Each structure stands twice: as C-alpha cells, then as structure tokens.
Amino acid sequence: MEFGKVDPAMLDTIDFTLPADPTETLAILQATNHARPEIFVGCAKWGRKDWIGKIYPPGTKESDFLEHYARHFNCIEMNATFYGMPTVRQTNSWREKVGPDFKFCPKFTEEITHIKRLKDVQELTDRFLEGIAGFQNNLGPIFLMPHPNMGPETQDVLAAFLETLPRNLDVFVEFRNPGWFSDAQAFGSVFDMLAQNHRGTVISDASGRRDCVHMRLTTPEAFIRFVGNGLHPTDYTRIDEWVLRIKQWTGYGIRKIYFFMHQHDELHSPELIKYFIAELNRHCGTQVREPAFIPQQSTLFDLPPASAPARRRPSRRS
DSSP: OOTTOOOGGGGGGSOOOOOOOOHHHHHHHHHHOOSSOEEEEEESOSOOGGGBTTTBOTTOOGGGHHHHHHHHOSEEEETHHHHSOOOHHHHHHHHTTSOTTOEEEEBOOHIIIIISTTSSOHHHHHHHHHHHGGGGGGBOOEEEOOOTTOOGGGHHHHHHHHHHSOTTOOEEEOOOOTHHHHOHHHHHHHHHHHHHTTOEEEEEEBTTBGGGOOOOOSSSEEEEEEEEOSSOHHHHHHHHHHHHHHHHHHHHTOOEEEEEEEESSGGGHHHHHHHHHHHHHHHHOOOOOOOOOOGGGHHHHHSOOTTSOOOOOOOSOO
C-alpha cells in the first residue's frame, strides 16, 4: 500500500498524536450508550504466501489461504472487489470458507468510484450489490472511496449516489482529496450530510496524510484504516494512542469498531495486529482473539525488531 508513504528517515519527525474528538463525535457516541462494542480486526488481503510458516501452516495451498486467515481474524477489508466486479458465485464460495461471525467488508469497484466517478452508475451498482449478496450474513460494511480528485465541489454527486443505496446498507466513506479537510465549511457540510443519511466515515491513519485522521464519526461506529511502517518503533506508539482512544469511545458507548491493519509491505501486518489486540484486551477488558503464530517461529515473529527502542505503554487513564 503506497497511500501516505514517507521516507523512513522522516518518521521520527512526524507528530502522530491523535487529534481530539470533535464535539459532533462525542455527541453521537454519548447518545448511543451501548454497553459493549463489537470489535472486528483484520487485514486488507489474505493471499500472502509469505505468511506460510508464520500464521499459515507449512505447505498451505493458496486455495486454502482464506480458510486459515479466518481462523486468526474476524474480518477482511475486501480490496479485491475494487479491482474486479464480484459475482454471487465468487462471494458465496468465499463465504463458505469462513465461520458465521466473520465479516467481509467489500470496497466498491473502481468502475463505480474511479472510472465513472459515481455518475450514471445505477446498472454497475446493481451488479455490485447483486455480487456481494453471496456473502449473506457474513456481509459487513461496504467501503466507499470516491476518486481522490473528487473534492468538495462533488458533494452533490456523492450525496445523490448515496441516496440510491438501500437504507439498510452499512456504508463507510473515505475522503482522500485534501480539499475536504482544508476547507472548514466543506468539511462540516459533507460530514453533516453523512450523519443525516446515517452513513459512516473512514478514518485513515497514514504517516504522510495526517489530515485524514479527522476523528469525525457520523454514526456510532468506527472504521479505521491504520497504515504502519514495517514495525518501526512509531508503529507501536501509534497503536498505543489508538488503544487509549478506543478505551474512551468504549466508555462513551460506541456500538462497533472495525480496525484494519495495512503496511506498505503487508508481511508484518499480523505482528502489529497481535500487539494491537493484546493491548486492547489488556486496557479495554475486551476478549478479541489474537492471531496465533506457528509455534516454532512464535518467538521470532512475536517480538519487534531487536534494534527497536523500548516502546511507551498506554497509561491507565481513561
């Protein structure tokens, strides 16, 4: 994943502190008062041959990757559906490889968002929705990323597209055009529109795009895309920040949290997820399942690089 990538030499100069929650976010969460959130943690892909011997048993066939992936994680950010229109036969075959509580979170196909840019896409959208119907009860939220060139001047196009979607469809929107964040009026307008339509927002935490860490929730659910840097020490301190924030949101009553781990090289995503889940369970009293590494390599892969300095642990404050 190249989004938000910076020169590694710059990482120690970036302020990774999470912004304070906007008042609108706090109002939404405090009005929910949910007892305990559902938490889903996963990666963006399951087809990693370099996970064989790490979390996939030696000799695992590619056709069995998803089945093994679902034994470690309870959701997947489905970027595969961005690059190709899904079919019922395809999504049904994927569903048959996972358990009843696993969630697929498919991304709208690029034909809809990047080629047609949300205009005149009813037929394509119908095909997409028909294709993901094969996930049945394993369907999680749908991830919508408008083309990065679509800025505030296209809000009406976005709103019109969202109006065509079924009301019971769980949709989260990610903005990448800097104009949404640099113009306070545009920011307030589009996020208010999403809140009024009960559509969620994606928070993307990437090193080179701190504007996308906006912390503005428009529903009592969070969809977080975390982009690490190969187990650099800052990956761990950033995770510590998120654990504290999620602890706060849990206290306010957030309903669901989807946390997706990305790396510019996905090789080490399982290690950072394991750390995230362990800290989340320790500080938030959750019982999210940790990925299990192959026993003979657990010590090697379970620890950060030997050169990494000691990491700051989250404090006990709420």
